Amino acid sequence: MARRIGLLGGSFNPAHRAHRRMSLAAMDALGLDEVWWLVSPGNPLKDKARDMAPYAARLASARLQARRSRIKVSDFELKAGTRYTVDTLAALTARWPRARFIWLMGEDTVPQFHQWKDWRGLARMVPIAVLSRPGYDDDARAARAMGWLRRFVRPADQAINWTEWSAPAIIFLRLPPDRTSATGLRASNPDWHRRFTMKPRRATRP
Secondary structure, eight states: OOOEEEEEEEOOTTOOHHHHHHHHHHHHHHTOSEEEEEEOSOOTTTTTOTTOOOHHHHHHHHHHHHTTSSEEEEOHHHHHTOOSHHHHHHHHHHHOTTSEEEEEEEGGGGGGGGGSTTHHHHHHHSOEEEEOOTTOHHHHHTOTTHHHHGGGEEOGGGGGGGGGOOSSOEEEEOOOOOOOOHHHHHHHOTTTTHHHHSOOOOOOOO
16 A cells, blocks of 8 residues: 655754644544655745754754654755755655655645745645644635635545545645744744754863
């Protein structure tokens, strides 16, 4: 039987408990075997962010959050040299042709979805599951991209049957709320990444 894999891409700047909780809840709702976190080496919509931590730190924070779960942290985009999600999906489906992939995206990213490279082409490649985020429901439903995607919305109670759908197909999952955000974590601790990038001190002889 083909593996059922959820794909969650992002900067993970840093990865946090909401990423983990959303992924595990989506895993249950969609009957996934695994969720892959695709840590982006450079988000085209965030490249100018001054507070973007080094890639190694973001990858390490994701691995820490994913420990002891069926979440797999991947540097696939870095190794494949892909910059845009549509290209990453093309490379993933070519590399694992027997796997069944579904793209996971937070509700807070839907309003920007129309800015993604060939977003309609992306939607035609794999089903999409939108994961609820507190305070973003109205913005997501009114998003520019939903003008086209609305006709492909599937009922939430059919989530477990997503492998039977033909893309485009999109479903909105209502998940347990968690207001943790990377923005808030960076604001409270701008130097969060240092714990992952500082080299351990060598022991000195007495």
